[in-house]
Amino acid sequence: MVSNRQKQILKAIIDLYVETAEPISSKALAEYMNLGLSTATLRNEMAVLLEQGYLEQPHTSAGRVPTHKGYRLYVNELMHAYHITKEDTEAVQSALQAQQQSLSPSYFSPPELDHLLNEASRALSALTRYTAITVSTKLNGMMEIRRIDIVICDDITFVFVVVLGAGVVRNKLYRMIHPVPRQQAEDLAALLNRVLAGTRPGEITPLQITILESTTEEGTKELLAAAIDFLKELSMEIYEQDIRLKGEGNLLDYPEYQDVGKARELLDFLGESAATSWLPLPTTSSVVFRIGNENLAKPLQEASLIVARCPLAGGNTGYVGIVGPTRMHYPRLAARLSFFAKGLTRMLQDIIDEDDTDRPENTPPPTREKQGEEPN
C-alpha cells in the first residue's frame, strides 16, 4: 500500500532526481516540496518507499534514488501531462518543414521515404537529446497494385515494374533460361494487370494465382513464376521493418554513461540490432514506456525506451522513439515524441493526399475505407 502522500513524495523525488541526477536527501526534498513537513517525517515516508521497493540508496548515508519500479508507478499514475512549449512546437515544425521542402510534390519513392525518416530521426535526436529510433515497414501493406508492367530488355531479360498507390514503384530484374517472345511477355503483362490490379500485394488469393496459371500458355510459365516470385517478395516486405538510429552520441552526455564500458555495451547493442524485437510497439495512439529492467535485453536493463505510434500512409504504421538512461523526463519526452509523431503523420498524409486526391477514373476504386477526417 502506498499512501497518497507517499506518492506525492515519490513524484517529487523523481522530478527532482531527473533534474539533478543526484540522490535526493530529505532536506532537498523538504525544500523542493515546500509542504509544512519536516525532514524527519519525510525520512520516515522515504523509508517506507524504500522498503516497498520504489526507492533505493546508493549507500547508507546517501539520499534516495528511484528504482525502476518507482519510475513505473510514476509514469502510470503520478506524472502530469506535460504541455509542450512554443519552442517545442516550433522546433518540431521547423525540423519537419525542412524535410518537407526537400520532397518534390509529385514524387514519392521508397528511398525518398527512407531518407526522410533518416532526417526525421536526426531531427528527433537533436530535439530530445537522446538517441532516436524510427521504424517503418518496407512496404505499406494497404497500398494496392495499380499497375504491373514488364520491361523487355532482351528475349531472356525482363524487368517487372509494379506501381502501387501513392506513387511507390518497385522493380526487379529477372533473367530467364528460355527465351520468351515479345508478344507473349506483353500478353502476360496484360493478364497480370487484369487479374491483379486493385489488389494489395499481401492479399493476393490462391484463386488469383490459379487463374494466372491456368490462363498462361506454356512458353511464359517461367516468366509467370518469376512474376509470382516478385509479388511474393513484395508481400514479404510488408512485414519487414526498417529500423534507423540517430544521435547515438547523445547518450554520452548523460552521467549514467560516463563509464565508457556501459556506453559501449549499449551502443554496440543498438548498432548491431537490426531487429525490432527489443522495441515495444504501441498498438494505440498513446505513448509506451519501457523502463529499465522491464527490458529483456541485458544492455537495456539500465535504459528506458519511449515509443510513439506514427500512422503512415494508408493505414500503415511507423514508430518513433528514443532510448536513454532510466533517469529521463518522461512526461516531457512523451509529449514531444507524441507531438513529433503526429507532425510526421500529418506531413506524410499531406503528401499522400496530394497524390490521391485526383485519383483517376480508369483505375479501380480503392477498396479501403477512408478514415473519417476532415479534408485538408
Next chain:
Amino acid sequence: MVSNRQKQILKAIIDLYVETAEPISSKALAEYMNLGLSTATLRNEMAVLLEQGYLEQPHTSAGRVPTHKGYRLYVNELMHAYHITKEDTEAVQSALQAQQQSLSPSYFSPPELDHLLNEASRALSALTRYTAITVSTKLNGMMEIRRIDIVICDDITFVFVVVLGAGVVRNKLYRMIHPVPRQQAEDLAALLNRVLAGTRPGEITPLQITILESTTEEGTKELLAAAIDFLKELSMEIYEQDIRLKGEGNLLDYPEYQDVGKARELLDFLGESAATSWLPLPTTSSVVFRIGNENLAKPLQEASLIVARCPLAGGNTGYVGIVGPTRMHYPRLAARLSFFAKGLTRMLQDIIDEDDTDRPENTPPPTREKQGEEPN
C-alpha cells in the same frame, strides 16, 4: 636529417607504442630492439628525434610517444609490408561470402547494393575493430541506358523506368497537368529508346536533347520535360556519394577514447557528416593514410584514416576505409583493408560479369573499352 639508425629507432618506438599504448622508455626500447646499444645511446638518439619533431614527451620524466610527423615518416618510409595471415584471409572471405549468398544471382538493384555495402561495412568493422567507412556513388557513371519505358498509370500519371547495365533499374513517378493520350506516351517511350539507348546518363549530349525536342509533338512536350528532368536527376546521382559508417562503438575500446568527451566529439562528427569532404579518396590502387593533424576537421585531429579504393562495376569507384586513433597498426590495417577492397571488388565483378556475359544482340554494343583482363 634523420640517420638510418634513428629511423630504425623511430620504427621500433612506433611498433612498440602501437602495441602497448604506453610511452616508450629507453630501457623498453633497448630490450625490444635487442641491438648492442645501451639505453644512454638510445636516449641520445631519442633526444634528436624529439628535437626534430618525430617524438614527444607527455612530461619530463616519461617515455616518448610518436608525433603525427613520426607516424607520417613511418608510413612513408619505415613500415614493412604486412603479409596478411591465413586467419585474415579466411575472415575476409567468409565475411564476403556470407553476403554473396544473400544475393540472388539474377538480380542486382541499388537497394541491394546498399544493403550489401552496409553488411560489408559491418564485416570490416568487426574485422579491424575500428569504425568502418564505405563510400559509393549512388549511380555507376559507366553504365549505359539499356531501355527506357513509360508505365502509364492513368492519363496524367506516368512512371518512367530506366533499365541500366548490370540490372540496375530506376524509376520515378510524374504527374502531368494536361492529360496525355496513351498512344502519344507510347510514341515518346519509343523515341526515347531510339535516341538514348546505349548512352550513359552522364553523357547525354545537347544534340540528343535537341533531337528529342524537335521530334516531339505538342501534346507530349510536358511529358518529355519530365523525362529530361528524370534523366538529369539520374546523371546527378553519378556524382552523389553514399557514405556508411559501422562499428562506431569500437572506438570506445581504445584508451585514446576512454575520455567520453573526446569520444563524443568524434562520434558526433562522424554521425553528422554525410559529406565526404573529410575523407581522402585515393586515386590509385594503393592505400592512403591521413594521420592526425593532417586532417582538417577538428574532431579528426587526433585520429587517423586509412582508405582503399575499391573499383566497382564497370569503371565506377567505391571506397572502403577505417577511422581510429592515430596509434594504429598501419601496415596490418592497410593490408587488411586492401585485401578486403580487392575481395569486394572481385565479388561485385563476379555479379556484374554474370550479368554481362550473355549480352543480348539486340541491344547496341557497348561503347566503353573493356579493360584487358582475362575473362572469368
Next chain:
DNA sequence: TATTAGCACTCATGCTTCATGAGTGCTAAT
C-alpha cells in the same frame, strides 16, 4: 668521435591519513 656508466633530478602514481559534512536511523518529546 661514438658510446656508455653513473648520478642527480623530475614527476606521475598510489598509498595513507585526516577532516569535513551531508545524510541517515533512531529515540524521546510534543
Next chain:
DNA sequence: ATTAGCACTCATGAAGCATGAGTGCTAATA
C-alpha cells in the same frame, strides 16, 4: 502523527609521503 535532537556512517577531497620509472647531463671509455 509529527518532529527535534543526536549519534553514527561514509563518500569526498585534500595533504603528505614514499616509490620508482625515466630522464638529462657529465665524465669516463673504446
